[in-house]
Every structure is written in C-alpha cells, then in structure tokens.
Amino acid sequence: MSDSVVSISGLSKTFAKADITALDDISLEIGQREFVSLIGPSGCGKSTLLRAVGDIVEPTAGSVEVNGKPARRARLDGDYGIVFQAPVLYDWRTVAKNIALPLEMLGWDRARRVARVKEMVELVDLAGFEDHHPWQLSGGMQQRVSIARAFSFSPALLLMDEPFGALDEMTRERLNLELLRLWLETESTVIFVTHSISEAVFLSTRVVVMSARPGRVSAIVPIDLPQPRMAATREEARFFELVTEVREALHAGGADLA
Amino acid sequence: MTATALSRRAQDWLPAALVFAFGLVAWQWLLPDVVHVQRFLLPRFSAVMSTFWIERSSLFAAGWFTFKEALGGFVLGCSTAFIGALVLARWKPLGRAVLPYAIAANAIPIIAFAPITNAWFGLLSPWSKIVISAVLCFFPVLVNTLRGLTSVRPESLELMRSYAASEAQIFRRVRIPTSLPFVFTALKVACVLSMIGAVVGDYFGGSTTALGVQIQSSVALSRYETAWAAILVASILGIALYGSVALAERLVVGWHPSTREHRE
Numbered sequence: 001m002s003d004s005v006v007s008i009s010g011l012s013k014t015f016a017k018a019d020i021t022a023l024d025d026i027s028l029e030i031g032q033r034e035f036v037s038l039i040g041p042s043g044c045g046k047s048t049l050l051r052a053v054g055d056i057v058e059p060t061a062g063s064v065e066v067n068g069k070p071a072r073r074a075r076l077d078g079d080y081g082i083v084f085q086a087p088v089l090y091d092w093r094t095v096a097k098n099i100a101l102p103l104e105m106l107g108w109d110r111a112r113r114v115a116r117v118k119e120m121v122e123l124v125d126l127a128g129f130e131d132h133h134p135w136q137l138s139g140g141m142q143q144r145v146s147i148a149r150a151f152s153f154s155p156a157l158l159l160m161d162e163p164f165g166a167l168d169e170m171t172r173e174r175l176n177l178e179l180l181r182l183w184l185e186t187e188s189t190v191i192f193v194t195h196s197i198s199e200a201v202f203l204s205t206r207v208v209v210m211s212a213r214p215g216r217v218s219a220i221v222p223i224d225l226p227q228p229r230m231a232a233t234r235e236e237a238r239f240f241e242l243v244t245e246v247r248e249a250l251h252a253g254g255a256d257l258a
Numbered sequence: 259m260t261a262t263a264l265s266r267r268a269q270d271w272l273p274a275a276l277v278f279a280f281g282l283v284a285w286q287w288l289l290p291d292v293v294h295v296q297r298f299l300l301p302r303f304s305a306v307m308s309t310f311w312i313e314r315s316s317l318f319a320a321g322w323f324t325f326k327e328a329l330g331g332f333v334l335g336c337s338t339a340f341i342g343a344l345v346l347a348r349w350k351p352l353g354r355a356v357l358p359y360a361i362a363a364n365a366i367p368i369i370a371f372a373p374i375t376n377a378w379f380g381l382l383s384p385w386s387k388i389v390i391s392a393v394l395c396f397f398p399v400l401v402n403t404l405r406g407l408t409s410v411r412p413e414s415l416e417l418m419r420s421y422a423a424s425e426a427q428i429f430r431r432v433r434i435p436t437s438l439p440f441v442f443t444a445l446k447v448a449c450v451l452s453m454i455g456a457v458v459g460d461y462f463g464g465s466t467t468a469l470g471v472q473i474q475s476s477v478a479l480s481r482y483e484t485a486w487a488a489i490l491v492a493s494i495l496g497i498a499l500y501g502s503v504a505l506a507e508r509l510v511v512g513w514h515p516s517t518r519e520h521r522e
Contacts, residue, residue, distance in 0.1 A: 056416050076422045084413045092435045092513045101431075105421040133513050 004065075005157055005189040006030040006053055011062035013048055013215075022048045024214035025062070032156075035183055035190045037200035037207045039246065040253070045215025046193045047161050053191060054082055054159050067156060078106055080157040081150030085165045087142040089134040089149075096121065096130040099148045106153055120148040123182060140171035147179065151186060158183075158190045165195060173231070176202055180229055197250070201225075201242045202234060209246060211253030218253030221246050301483045309483035310490055317472075317484075321491040324456045324469035327384050328499070331391020332452035336445060339396045343403035347433065348425065353404065360404075364397040369455065373462045381463040391455030395448035402444035406437025439514045442507040449503050453496040 006028070013023040022045040030036050038046040051057040053064055055071040066074035074080065081102070089098045096117045103113045121127050124144040134142055143163060150158055163179075164172040176199060183190055194200050200207045201223055209219040223242055225233055233239055285303040289295040297305075310317065346353035372390045379386035410432055418428050460470020469488055476485040 051416070054416075054420055056419055075420060078422065080420065082417065082420045084416070086411070086413060088411070088413045088417055090432070090435065092438075092511075102421055105423060105427070135513075 003031055004029045005032050005034070005067060006191065007065040007068075008049075008053070009063055011049070011052060011064060012060050013045065013052060013057065014060045021214035023052070023059070024216050026215070026217055027062075028208065028217065030189060030191065032189055033187055035180075035192065035203055035205045037192045037194055037204040038210060039194055039197065039200045039207060039250070040210030040215070040218075041212045041250070043215075044210040044212040046210055048215070049210075050159050050161055050191060050193050053157075054080055078102070078153065079155055080159055081153065081155040083143075083146050083150045083158070083160045083163040085162040087134065087139075087146040089142055089145055091134055094131050094133055095126060095137070095145050098134065098145055099152050101149060102153050108153075116152055120152050123151070123185075124148040124178065138171075140167055140175060143167065143175065144178070147175075147182070151182060151188070154186065154188075156188060158188055160190060160192045162193050162195065164199070172199070173234075177229075177231065179203065184228060197243055197246050198234070201239060201246055202229060207246050209249040209253055216253075219249035221249060298480065298482055301486055305483045306486040306490065310487035313484060313487060317469075317488055317491045320467055320469040320472045320488065321495050323465065323467045324387070324460060324492070325453075325495045325499075327387040327459070327468075328391050328452040328456035328495075330384070330388040331393075331455055332395055332449055332499070334388060335392030335395030335452070336399045336448055338392070339399035339444075340403055340441065342396075343400050343407060343437075344429070346400075346404055347407035348429070353408075357401075357404065360397055360400050364401050368394050368397070369458055372455070372459045376459065376462050376464075382465050384465075387456045387459035387464065387468075390459045391452040394451040394455040398447050398451070399441070399444040402440045403437055406440030407433045409440070410436050438511045442503070442511060445503050446500060446507070449499045450496060453492065453499065457492055 007030075008026055008028040011023055011026040012021070014021050026049060038049060040046050048057055052059050053066065053071060055064075055075040064071040067079050069077070069079075090101070093101070099117045099120050100113045103116060108116070117130070121130055124147060126141065126144055126148070129137065129141065134145065137145070147163065150160075164175055167175065179190075180203060190203075192200070192203060202225075204223050207221040207223060208217055209221065210216065211218040221242065225236070225238060225242070282303055285300070289300060290297075290302050346356055369390070371393065375390045375393075376386045379389055407429075414432055414436075415428065418432060423431070457470040457473070460468040461474055464471050466472075466475075469492055473485050473488045473492075476482070476488065
C-alpha cells in the first residue's frame with residue numbers, strides 16, 4: 001500500500017537476555033489520518049511495537065516503514081512526535097522552552113520558534129503559563145505541554161504511549177477531547193497505546209487488540225462512531241456496543257480481565 | 259516586607275539566635291568562671307576577640323594566603339573531577355572500570371597524604387597544599403557528578419533519540435542540566451574539604467605566613483588567644499566560600515526542588 005503512513009510486516013522482537021518473545025510476526029498497515037489504538041494485557045508488547053515504529057527498539061525480524069522509508073530513516077528525518085506516560089519535561093526549561101525543544105533540535109530560527117510556540121500554547125489551552133516551570137503545573141497541564149511539544153513541529157505521525165494513564169478520570173476525558181481536536185486540526189496520524197477500552201473506542205478509527213506471550217494481533221475492530229466526537233458520544237448505544245466488542249476480543253485473545 | 263512577615267521571620271530565627279547568645283555567654287563566663295576551664299584549653303571569648311582585633315592584619319594576611327591555596331585546590335580538583343565524570347559517563351566501559359576505585363577513594367582519609375604532598379611539591383610551595391586540597395575535592399565531585407550524569411530517566415533518552423540527537427547534544431541538553439543539582443551538592447562538600455586540606459597541609463609545615471602554620475606556632479608558644487583568633491579567621495573564610503557556592507547554586511539551579519523556597 002503506497003498511501004500507508006506506517007507499514008509493518010512480519011515484525012518480531014525477542015529480548016534475548018530475558019528470553020521473552022515480545023512481538024511475534026506482526027503485520028499492520030496504518031493509513032493517513034487514521035487514529036489507531038493498541039490495546040492488550042500487560043506484556044503484550046504494545047509499547048514495544050510503538051517503539052519499533054519509532055526506531056527506539058530494533059526488531060529481531062521483519063520491517064517497519066514510516067512514510068515509505070525505513071523506520072530509522074524516518075526517525076532521522078524527524079517524521080514523528082512521541083508522548084510518554086510520564087510527561088518527560090525538563091524542569092530547567094519553562095513551558096515555552098520545553099515546547100520549543102524539538103524546534104531547536106531541527107534548527108528552526110528564533111522568530112519561527114517563538115511564533116510556533118505561541119500557536120501551540122493556545123492550541124493546548126496553556127496561554128499565560130509560557131514562563132512557568134513544569135513543577136508549577138498540575139499533572140494534566142504537564143501532559144498538555146508534552147503533547148504540544150510532540151505536535152509542535154507538525155510531524156505526520158504521532159506515537160503516544162499511554163499518555164493519559166497516570167491522570168484522573170476527569171482530566172483524562174477532557175484531554176481525550178482535546179487530543180481529538182488536535183488530531184482533526186493537524187491532519188496527522190496517531191498510534192495510541194492504552195489500557196482503557198473506553199478510551200480506545202472513544203478516540204480511535206481502529207482498535208488493534210493484542211494478546212500476550214508472545215505478543216500478537218488477535219483482532220482489529222473498526223470504530224464507526226461519527227466525527228467529530230463529543231462528550232455525548234460516550235453515551236451512545238453504538239459506543240457501548242463497540243466497547244463490548246473490544247472487551248470480547250480481549251477475552252478471546254486470552255486477556256484475563258478481572 | 260509586611261510587619262507580619264517580618265515578625266514571622268523573626269520567629270523563625272529566634273531559636274537559632276538564642277542558641278548563639280547562650281553559646282557566647284557560656285564561652286565568656288560559664289566555662290571559665292563556673293566550670294573553671296583553663297586558659298590553655300579555651301581562652302575567654304573577650305580575650306580571643308581583642309587579640310583578633312589587635313592582630314587582625316597579620317591574621318587576615320595569613321588567612322588570605324591559605325584561602326588562596328584552598329581556592330586553588332577547590333578549582334583544580336572540582337574542574338578535573340567534572341571533566342573526568344564527563345569522560346566516564348561518555349565511555350561507559352571506562353566508567354565501569356574506574357568507578358569502584360573512585361568510590362573506594364572517596365571513603366579513605368585522603369588528608370593522611372598531606373605530609374606526602376609536602377614532600378612531593380616542597381614544604382614551602384603553595385602547590386603542596388593546592389594539590390592535597392584538589393585531591394580531597396576530586397573524588398566526591400567525580401562520584402556525584404557521574405551519578406548525576408547517569409541518572410537520566412530512560413524516556414528522556416528515548417525522546418532525544420526520537421529527535422535524532424547526537425551524544426554531544428544529549429550531554430548538553432539533558433545529562434549536564436540533570437547532573438547540576440548533584441554537582442552543587444558535591445561542591446558544597448568540596449569547598450569545606452578544600453579549607454581543611456589547606457589548613458591541615460600547613461600543619462605539616464609551610465610558609466610562616468600560612469594560617470595553619472600560625473595556629474600551630476601560636477599553640478607552641480602558648481599564645482592560645484592568637485590560635486583561637488586564627489581558627490576564627492579560618493571559619494569566616496570557610497563559611498564565606500560555602501556561602502558563595504550556595505549562592506551560585508541558587509542562581510544556577512534555581513529550578514530544582516531542593517533550592518525552591520515556595521512550592522506552588
């Protein structure tokens with residue numbers, strides 16, 4: 001498929017030291033402007049899969065292409081932005097300087113950086129906090145800075161590793177909506193790792209259900225909820241049907257959901 | 259500052275001020291008059307202060323002489339340790355080979371080498387004191403800086419990898435800033451050690467203008483007030499050096515939790 005943003009074929013990853021097969025023969029195509037969630041029990045390798053796409057871990061076998069290039073080339077070209085469960089902000093930098101970090105690395109000049117940071121700060125609703133340091137912000141605000149940083153250089157692809165996993169339910173639902181708005185506005189492609197079935201269904205255009213030991217794709221559930229999604233989407237009958245469908249796929253994959 | 263803030267401030271300082279006042283009273287009257295501590299053990303506070311005032315110019319000349327030795331050792335030891343830590347953090351196998359010895363060296367009483375450096379560099383040369391001070395400063399700074407440089411969280415490195423950052427960029431933007439709080443903790447230890455190194459180095463012999471030599475000869479000549487006044491000078495200089503390092507810490511790592519006064 002030539003219009004794939006991410007093309008994974010026959011991907012396997014073995015950690016020799018621990019003798020663990022984290023990923024076993026994964027193949028997956030992700031098209032432009034898709035929002036794909038990876039969900040599965042602990043140890044199913046969803047974070048490892050995300051890192052293989054970002055060329056942060058090297059696969060044992062198989063290949064990953066991003067924007068039609070090998071993953072390594074794509075990383076060196078700055079083709080993706082990444083967000084972790086922890087915000088990973090630098091305490092010695094202000095909010096504005098944290099958001100500007102990738103722009104500095106890409107060699108943008110000062111005027112361009114300042115203009116873009118201003119734009120991003122407004123986009124994630126942090127205007128007025130530019131000169132604060134990360135430790136002066138709440139957890140939710142810190143994660144918004146981290147998301148602004150990932151989107152700041154307009155990468156075609158966003159990799160998100162449980163970005164809202166450490167936040168309370170209220171903050172999480174608000175940030176879900178903000179993320180969807182950002183995704184629609186920036187026309188980017190998102191790969192999103194999560195533990196939460198409802199979060200996966202609410203955000204995604206497709207949910208990839210994985211099973212553990214070895215990590216495999218056990219089901220792919222297309223999410224046909226209309227866009228743009230709103231808080232009320234969570235109360236629609238179709239939403240609950242899809243949540244049930246994903247939950248059953250998880251159980252079928254051997255996930256022990258107590 | 260408002261009146262209430264001022265009074266709250268006064269309340270914070272009151273216990274410490276009381277202890278200070280009690281210490282002076284004990285030194286001046288309680289110990290000599292009530293406990294009958296002899297003059298050669300501890301002269302009266304007023305006697306030490308008047309000697310300090312009379313001999314202030316020679317005392318501070320001696321103090322400055324020794325302070326320069328301490329400062330030279332501090333700068334030399336800390337800068338080589340910082341560079342050494344950068345090298346060990348950059349080439350990890352080297353770090354793994356050297357670190358156990360650095361930690362062991364950190365635990366031995368290096369001051370015991372003072373007579374040896376006197377023999378190596380000459381009794382009267384300031385270098386014998388500079389080197390012992392430098393060696394004293396070196397190991398704590400090396401070990402702490404290395405710990406700081408390598409205590410970067412993995413996601414931080416993954417983030418830099420996603421930006422295709424070079425090793426040099428990772429050091430400049432992540433490792434070195436992360437290490438700075440560790441570095442300043444070590445510098446505060448080192449500045450105290452550097453004064454100890456210089457003064458104790460003097461005890462094993464040195465120029466007659468050196469503070470340690472003056473303390474020793476004053477004791478030998480039963481001029482106890484002069485010895486105590488010289489110790490006072492060493493204390494003032496030591497505290498001034500520590501204060502400067504602490505001030506630099508506030509300026510450089512003001513963003514770090516340990517230096518923040520008001521958390522929001």
